[in-house]
Amino acid sequence: MIKFKRFLRCFSLLFLFSQTIEASATDERGQLINLQTKDLSMIMAVGKDSVVYFHHFGRKIEDASPYLNKQTYRRVDYGTDPHAYLAAGGSSYREPALRVTHSDGDLNTELAYVGHQQEQLAGGNVVRTTITMQDKKLPLVVELVVTAYRQENVFTQKVNIKNKEEQDVVLYNFYSSYLPIRAKKYYLNSFHGAWAQEMFMEESLLNHGVKTIENRMGVRTTHTENPSFVLALDMPLNENAGDAIGGALAWSGNYKLNFQVDEFDILGITAGINPYASEYRLAPGETFHTPEMIYTYSTYGAGGVSRNLHDWARRYQVYDADTIRPTLLNSWEGAYFTFDEKTITDMMGDAADMGLELFVLDDGWFGNKYPRNSSRQGLGDWQVTEEKLPHGIAYLADYAVSKGLQFGIWIEPEMVNPKSELAEKHPDWIVQAKGRPVPTTRNQWLLDMTNPEVQNFVFGVFDDVMRQSNNISYIKWDANRHVESVGSAFLAADRQSHFWIKYIQGLYSVYERIRAKYPDVLVQACSSGGGRVDYGALKYHQEVWTSDNTDARSRIFIQYGTNMIYPALVTGSHVSAVPNHQTGNVTPLKFRFDLAMSGRFGMELQPKDLSNEEKAFARVAIENYKGIRDIVMEGDLYRIISPYEGKGLYAIMYVSKDKGRAVVFDYCFEYQGRTHNSQLLRLYGLDPSRQYRVSELNVEKSVFWGNDKAFSGEYLINEGINPKLEKMYESAIFLLEEVD
């Protein structure tokens, strides 16, 4: 049924209801471009000078006709009016979306409207508008493609740059989108961090000048910053009120999002691939396709931004979002590199006994000349270590299936240890600048994915592993280093700067081949944890490994930030051992379970180290999770208390789309003492006219006086519930179910 729904959606997106409306510069009706979703408008108009001007992004305006004659009283000769896609040259001087050197050496580009056309897709829910512009002097064509997703209130933008000149055109800036916004004040909320500390949220008031979010690490792009943001307009970001724009770039390579407040207090957002060291020679006849920049606008603060993005992502971007994700046990923190067949089969037995559904064999299973017994060797040699696992992968996969589990396995196909047969055989496949030392990170090098031979190899690693058994249903795809000492033996000397782009295009082309051959396998994007958390990767992956930090306290902040932009169904969240292997923190097992249950649940420890009592608790909690996971994965997220409020409390809820069920997660991570009564959980997402029974999960004795009682939605929204969480690392999960 689920698969059929997916098929229908893809089918309708591609073939049904596709209808094209065309307009050209001579068509009066074509001068105003009013793109709409359910609640939003994006309005552009063609000026008398043939420039496509950007007028509005925000609340819906049905009659956009006044924009045709709107005057700004700015000096028209000063190049300050907002363009729909700003090019360098002519009278423009702000940070341009497009900057090129034309084939004749001309540095100017002045884009003029040629025409636009619209296609209706997905039964009319998706309208794609392609606005064609061309330089006034030379035949460089830019198609600005804006796609409106009606129900989800999302617009995406990208451009296709076509070189119709006679010689190469060199692209310097080639952003996906330029968005001029007007508000009294701009509060940018962006994400920052480091390995094991990803997606911490920070708000800054944008003053005049430029603020940039960017990455230059090439392939491991999202540990330090994330190509996404929530921009609050006029006032600081509020969870439930106020206007806010959410943005995210679907690209797994270097990115740059610029926020420039100009002298007219207009904020110009240029977003796309980072121009850093990436000038791109576009040959005559060639087209450059940028990735998509995704935007939403909410009049319900951050909450509205997240819900819109999650809906859009689940319907149109995340790979196979309709399939409910299995619960799992991953071997990494439980066994690391030290295991034999029995260690693994015992872990599987315990996983099955606790009610988990999938077992993932992590790093350490391959290499014979250089067995992968540590991170120092063997990476690249994807043959099973015979000494360690004499019966091979098929035996383990079959064993998992015999226990009622699915089987998954770890690979890191883009990388190689210097001490490996692969590195000995193919030194030319390694990313390195000729004549310079090749630095290692985590004892490894990067393979040059710009090279089609390497792409074939990487596809082959996946394919060969999958062919070891029909019982492999999950691949953890890791990428544990970034680009250093950039250089490609494959690219010509005058094309070295193409590396950053060609690498990611090469990676995506491998993903395409994999998806064509293996449409159903669940592929996790891992990159030392959250190093590849972006909507580009999620087009091919069902989920990400949110962070290598599995400490439940740290995860509060990491998952809060990640789920601001990305839906819970993609965020792998595991119960691990204490003291936590990354932070040393000790939290109760219940707290760890309660936190992991707010994402895609898993465990990552040696089950043998759990007591019988702990295993019994795990069994109950895993069963409970299966009862609520559809709400977590498919429901609407309402954040109730932010961990950034400073009270040491965090609470969120997910509400099913029909508002018949909801689940509330409540965590206390600082001692509350006598102030615990100040905890107020107003359950915003419910229907005020219905009755809901509140039942606490994962406990014998509830911390809420109203447990197992029914309350009106009206009461729960306006008064809420007040569970008693007092001590550090106390937590509670409540299931709400509609009653007659």
Ligand code: GLA
């Ligand atoms: C990375 C991943 C971990 C684990 C190790 C294995 O660090 O993020 O989850 O798979 O690699 O080497």
